[in-house]
Amino acid sequence: MTSVLEVQGVRHRYGGTVALDGVDLAVGAGECVALLGPNGAGKTTLVNLVVGLLARQEGSVLVAGGDPRVAATRRALGVVQQSLGFPTTLKVRELVVGAAVRAGLPRSAAGPVLAELGLSELGGRRAVKLSGGQRQRLQLAMALVGSPALLVMDEPTVGLDVAARRAFWATVADRRSRGVGVLVTTHLIEESATVADRVVVVDKGKVVASGTPDELIGLLPDRTVIATTALDDARLLDLPGVLSLSRDGDRVRLRTRSPEDALRVLLAQDPTLADLRVEHAGLEEAVLSLGAAA
Numbered sequence: 001m002t003s004v005l006e007v008q009g010v011r012h013r014y015g016g017t018v019a020l021d022g023v024d025l026a027v028g029a030g031e032c033v034a035l036l037g038p039n040g041a042g043k044t045t046l047v048n049l050v051v052g053l054l055a056r057q058e059g060s061v062l063v064a065g066g067d068p069r070v071a072a073t074r075r076a077l078g079v080v081q082q083s084l085g086f087p088t089t090l091k092v093r094e095l096v097v098g099a100a101v102r103a104g105l106p107r108s109a110a111g112p113v114l115a116e117l118g119l120s121e122l123g124g125r126r127a128v129k130l131s132g133g134q135r136q137r138l139q140l141a142m143a144l145v146g147s148p149a150l151l152v153m154d155e156p157t158v159g160l161d162v163a164a165r166r167a168f169w170a171t172v173a174d175r176r177s178r179g180v181g182v183l184v185t186t187h188l189i190e191e192s193a194t195v196a197d198r199v200v201v202v203d204k205g206k207v208v209a210s211g212t213p214d215e216l217i218g219l220l221p222d223r224t225v226i227a228t229t230a231l232d233d234a235r236l237l238d239l240p241g242v243l244s245l246s247r248d249g250d251r252v253r254l255r256t257r258s259p260e261d262a263l264r265v266l267l268a269q270d271p272t273l274a275d276l277r278v279e280h281a282g283l284e285e286a287v288l289s290l291g292a293a294a
């Protein structure tokens with residue numbers, strides 16, 4: 001797979017604060033990589049280096065093979081920021097036309113992208129009058145009009161309802177099928193499991209885990225055992241590896257680090273056990289525990 005983004009050995013400090021401490025990351029053509037991590041992990045710093053807003057201090061950042069601080073390379077980038085403010089007087093069509101012109105394209109390039117994002121009918125409306133979902137679609141239209149090789153998005157679906165979120169990701173998926181690589185930062189961990197091919201977890205300026213969502217979930221031994229049982233809380237909490245317990249009448253949910261052992265003892269102690277189910281931990285639990293282990 002050709003890489004549209006290659007980050008190697010990147011270190012970045014603000015005065016005495018080390019924000020990035022040797023980060024490697026690649027995004028292939030058509031690939032979607034989600035960048036996750038707690039507040040202050042270094043995600044924004046990394047994104048700002050990738051989009052050329054920050055000057056590189058150490059290591060290399062290549063977008064479509066070029067330096068993102070160079071204008072010609074920035075044309076290979078589409079950027080969607082979280083809740084960007086729009087100038088109060090400008091209309092939807094004018095903003096997309098402006099983005100097309102800045103990308104070196106004719107004004108007519110705006111039409112197909114407005115149609116692709118379902119914004120044609122809103123072309124004459126002032127951007128500040130749009131709903132949250134429409135604004136994010138407008139940002140995506142502005143980011144895509146120049147046919148970028150890499151789309152970089154910072155928390156793009158915050159505040160969107162389920163339908164708007166689906167529509168947003170459907171457009172992104174369509175561009176990915178045409179080879180556009182995507183780097184997305186998000187705090188919506190479970191969303192990243194559905195949209196990303198790969199998840200990269202950053203903490204304290206370092207990559208602490210990287211893999212497909214299923215690979216990351218597989219790193220965590222936790223399982224949730226769900227069953228209807230006659231055992232009381234004290235005996236359930238005594239089962240091997242139990243981390244937490246919740247119940248609704250006789251129906252209990254037990255999170256355990258040792259699912260096989262817990263099940264063996266549970267089955268031996270409660271002959272009336274029924275409706276047994278075992279669930280994997282979610283990506284959210286995996287990411288939180290990977291961050292905590294770092």
Ligand SMILES: Nc1ncnc2c1ncn2[C@@H]1O[C@H](COP(=O)(O)OP(=O)(O)OP(=O)(O)O)[C@@H](O)[C@H]1O
Pocket residue numbers: 014015017018019037038039040041042043044045046
């Ligand atoms: N302009 C700045 N001056 C000084 N320190 C900064 C600056 N920007 C970020 N930092 C520090 O660098 C570290 C990484 O910050 P960064 O904003 O990249 O993290 P983040 O993962 O994006 O966090 P969040 O999820 O909260 O947005 C933090 O310790 C932060 O306090």
